Amino acid sequence: MEIAVLRNVFAKNENAARENRRRFDEQGVTCLNLLGGAGSGKTSILEAVLPLLSKSLRVAVLEGDLATTRDAERIAKLNVPVVQLLTDGGCHLTATLVQQGLTRVPLDATDLLIVENVGNPICPANYDLGEHARISVLSVSEGADKPSKYPLLFKDVAMVLLTKCDLLPYTNFDIDQAEADIRRVNPDCEIIRTDTRGPTGIDRLAAWILGRRQGGNRR
Amino acid sequence: MHEFSVAQSLVEAAAAEAARHGADRVLKMRCRVGVLRQVDDWLLGEAFAIARDGTICATCELAVEKAYMQALCSKCDARFPIHNWDWRCPTCGEDGGSPTGGDELELLSLELELPDGDSRSAERLCEERECGP
Numbered sequence: 001m002e003i004a005v006l007r008n009v010f011a012k013n014e015n016a017a018r019e020n021r022r023r024f025d026e027q028g029v030t031c032l033n034l035l036g037g038a039g040s041g042k043t044s045i046l047e048a049v050l051p052l053l054s055k056s057l058r059v060a061v062l063e064g065d066l067a068t069t070r071d072a073e074r075i076a077k078l079n080v081p082v083v084q085l086l087t088d089g090g091c092h093l094t095a096t097l098v099q100q101g102l103t104r105v106p107l108d109a110t111d112l113l114i115v116e117n118v119g120n121p122i123c124p125a126n127y128d129l130g131e132h133a134r135i136s137v138l139s140v141s142e143g144a145d146k147p148s149k150y151p152l153l154f155k156d157v158a159m160v161l162l163t164k165c166d167l168l169p170y171t172n173f174d175i176d177q178a179e180a181d182i183r184r185v186n187p188d189c190e191i192i193r194t195d196t197r198g199p200t201g202i203d204r205l206a207a208w209i210l211g212r213r214q215g216g217n218r219r
Numbered sequence: 220m221h222e223f224s225v226a227q228s229l230v231e232a233a234a235a236e237a238a239r240h241g242a243d244r245v246l247k248m249r250c251r252v253g254v255l256r257q258v259d260d261w262l263l264g265e266a267f268a269i270a271r272d273g274t275i276c277a278t279c280e281l282a283v284e285k286a287y288m289q290a291l292c293s294k295c296d297a298r299f300p301i302h303n304w305d306w307r308c309p310t311c312g313e314d315g316g317s318p319t320g321g322d323e324l325e326l327l328s329l330e331l332e333l334p335d336g337d338s339r340s341a342e343r344l345c346e347e348r349e350c351g352p
Contacts, residue, residue: 001330001331001333002247002328002329002330002331003236003240003328003329003330003331004327004328005232005233005236005326005327005328005329006325006326006327007232007236007325007326008324008325008326009225009228009229009232009250009324009325009326010228010324011228011232012228012231012232013228091220091221092221092224094224122221122257123220123221123224126221126256126324148304150257151255151288151321152255152256152257152322155255155322181304184306184316184318185288185318187316
């Protein structure tokens with residue numbers, strides 16, 4: 001016999017995400033989930049913005065990676081508490097994996113927790129980790145067609161960072177087309193053009209995060 | 220490659236429902252997957268065959284229904300599915316916007332084998348489900 005069910009397939013992950021969010025809210029922590037493909041510049045963005053954020057906030061980072069502690073080592077050099085989450089080949093973080101990482105983060109001494117997801121434009125976008133907002137990263141060297149190929153990466157995010165904009169003269173990246181395609185699925189998100197060498201746009205990113213923090217943890 | 224995680228979640232969700240109904244086996248499940256989830260049909264099938272092994276879903280058949288992102292035409296108000304990132308209305312050719320859907324990931328229904336002598340009907344089970352938590 002057939003029965004109607006209608007269940008969210010990822011209910012288990014979403015329950016864990018809700019639990020994470022409840023803990024963040026209880027401890028007054030703002031949590032951001034940083035997503036993007038491998039090599040899009042997520043860690044470089046953190047290296048550029050963390051010193052600005054650390055002036056007024058107690059920041060901690062959860063570093064998601066398939067392998068090696070290289071990214072965590074880069075963050076640790078900035079004297080920011082960092083916990084490495086290794087998925088051992090798994091292509092995305094889950095709310096449960098973040099939950100395990102949280103046992104090593106002093107949440108009561110943290111204002112802002114940034115989770116850097118595994119470098120992958122597809123899978124991580126499927127998993128709520130309990131964050132208050134998502135920031136997606138797209139580098140100009142990846143190609144302007146990426147928003148049309150991976151729309152979920154740009155759909156439910158508060159901000160998109162276009163990175164490595166200093167390379168624009170050396171690429172055929174159509175930045176207006178990329179922005180228009182992002183706006184197709186997400187008309188209201190912030191889009192910031194950045195490069196970490198200039199640096200460009202990093203002040204704006206820091207101001208946005210501080211504003212978001214002051215505005216409370218609305219989603 | 221999140222297909223395995225999707226397959227595992229499907230098996231877990233179906234097993235929980237089957238247990239609630241005291242079923243012996245799950246014979247078939249139907250699910251709806253939005254194209255934005257970028258779940259590959261073939262990979263999902265392969266992953267499902269592994270994930271169901273040794274569970275109450277061991278012989279379960281999987282039927283997947285695809286769901287597309289839909290746009291609303293700015294001129295004639297028609298709703299149309301987006302294929303190949305083409306946002307032009309198939310009726311009037313105007314640009315569409317306000318996309319909805321395409322991100323579904325739902326278990327829709329289960330076909331269960333109940334123990335012999337169990338007289339509960341499908342309708343009854345559905346009513347129980349609606350009244351349940």
